[in-house]
Amino acid sequence: xxxxxxxxxxxxxxxxxxxxxxxxxxxxxxxxxxxxxxxxxxxxxxxxxxxxxxxxxxxxxxxxxxxxxxxxxxxxxxxxxxxxxxxxxxxxxxxxxxxxxxxxxxxxxxxxxxxxxxxxxxxxxxxxxxxxxxxxxxxxxxxxxxxxxxxxxxxxxxxxxxxxxxxxxxxxxxxxxxxxxxxxxxxxxxxxxxxxxxxxxxxxxxxxxxxxxxxxxxxxxxxxxxxxxxxxxxxxxxxxxxxxxxxxxxxxxxxxxxxxxxxxxxxxxxxxxxxxxxxxxxxxxxxxxxxxxxxxxxxxxxxxxxxxxxxxxxxxxxxxxxxxxxxxxxxxxxxxxxx
Numbered sequence: 001x002x003x004x005x006x007x008x009x010x011x012x013x014x015x016x017x018x019x020x021x022x023x024x025x026x027x028x029x030x031x032x033x034x035x036x037x038x039x040x041x042x043x044x045x046x047x048x049x050x051x052x053x054x055x056x057x058x059x060x061x062x063x064x065x066x067x068x069x070x071x072x073x074x075x076x077x078x079x080x081x082x083x084x085x086x087x088x089x090x091x092x093x094x095x096x097x098x099x100x101x102x103x104x105x106x107x108x109x110x111x112x113x114x115x116x117x118x119x120x121x122x123x124x125x126x127x128x129x130x131x132x133x134x135x136x137x138x139x140x141x142x143x144x145x146x147x148x149x150x151x152x153x154x155x156x157x158x159x160x161x162x163x164x165x166x167x168x169x170x171x172x173x174x175x176x177x178x179x180x181x182x183x184x185x186x187x188x189x190x191x192x193x194x195x196x197x198x199x200x201x202x203x204x205x206x207x208x209x210x211x212x213x214x215x216x217x218x219x220x221x222x223x224x225x226x227x228x229x230x231x232x233x234x235x236x237x238x239x240x241x242x243x244x245x246x247x248x249x250x251x252x253x254x255x256x257x258x259x260x261x262x263x264x265x266x267x268x269x270x271x272x273x274x275x276x277x278x279x280x281x282x283x284x285x286x287x288x289x290x291x292x293x294x295x296x297x298x299x300x301x302x303x304x305x306x307x308x309x310x311x312x313x314x315x316x317x318x319x320x321x322x323x324x325x326x327x328x329x330x331x332x333x334x335x336x337x338x339x
Contacts, residue, residue, distance in 0.1 A: 055091030
């Protein structure tokens with residue numbers, strides 16, 4: 001098996017198991033613009049916070065990630081001038097902003113007096129038990145071991161086929177794709193496609209993406225399947241849809257929709273998405289400063305993963321940053337990508 005195929009096969013997925021509730025984690029980082037003196041100066045701190053709730057659409061689609069908000073904490077300890085720096089969509093941006101409006105801060109202090117300061121807030125939406133599934137969880141360890149040994153051990157393919165017979169979606173997808181391409185196993189595109197369809201029936205994101213690509217190639221249809229793949233965690237589908245909406249290819253051009261899809265796959269660590277999102281923010285008309293710094297952050301993250309164009313842009317832009325922007329850049333780079 002070629003390294004590229006193995007890398008292609010190893011992808012994240014989101015389970016579609018029934019959820020009774022979702023807990024929401026919150027992380028707050030406040031970036032004050034001035035140096036804090038221990039005696040008379042202080043950064044703002046949270047006195048009271050209200051947890052946001054999942055929207056119906058996000059809960060149904062099992063969307064996870066972070067909504068990054070840039071705000072001003074005023075002299076009365078209230079969040080004002082709230083802007084969504086990194087959206088998640090599915091109604092979660094609005095839920096994050098609504099919850100933040102109920103928070104109370106102790107204001108920042110300068111020379112003993114309350115002052116306004118800029119702040120960055122990351123609101124994390126997580127399903128802590130998303131991956132628990134009595135039927136699929138026991139298969140994950142042998143699947144990972146078999147996947148890493150494909151092409152090197154005959155037993156690895158036997159384990160993979162056994163897991164596929166047990167209807168383990170990642171194994172169904174892997175065996176199906178190998179049969180379609182003829183790598184490691186005898187080529188059997190008919191049986192391979194059936195296995196992909198079985199994995200897709202379990203809402204396995206990578207399998208849905210493969211079916212969507214084939215539907216688009218055969219009939220020009222498949223955008224709805226592509227959207228399902230995106231909802232179920234396929235970063236390839238998110239990147240595909242982002243490019244479509246960014247260029248207006250086959251769909252009405254929609255920069256906001258493109259940005260939302262780019263944000264999802266960028267937050268999941270895909271460097272091509274990070275670079276594309278950074279370029280989109282750079283090129284936006286009447287771009288505010290907060291979007292400029294976020295653009296540099298995304299481009300730097302892409303550069304760190306080896307995107308050559310990103311490295312050139314990041315080097316040029318880093319030289320233009322003010323000290324305050326550099327501090328904000330460091331903060332954002334730690335918040336923008338899902339951990």
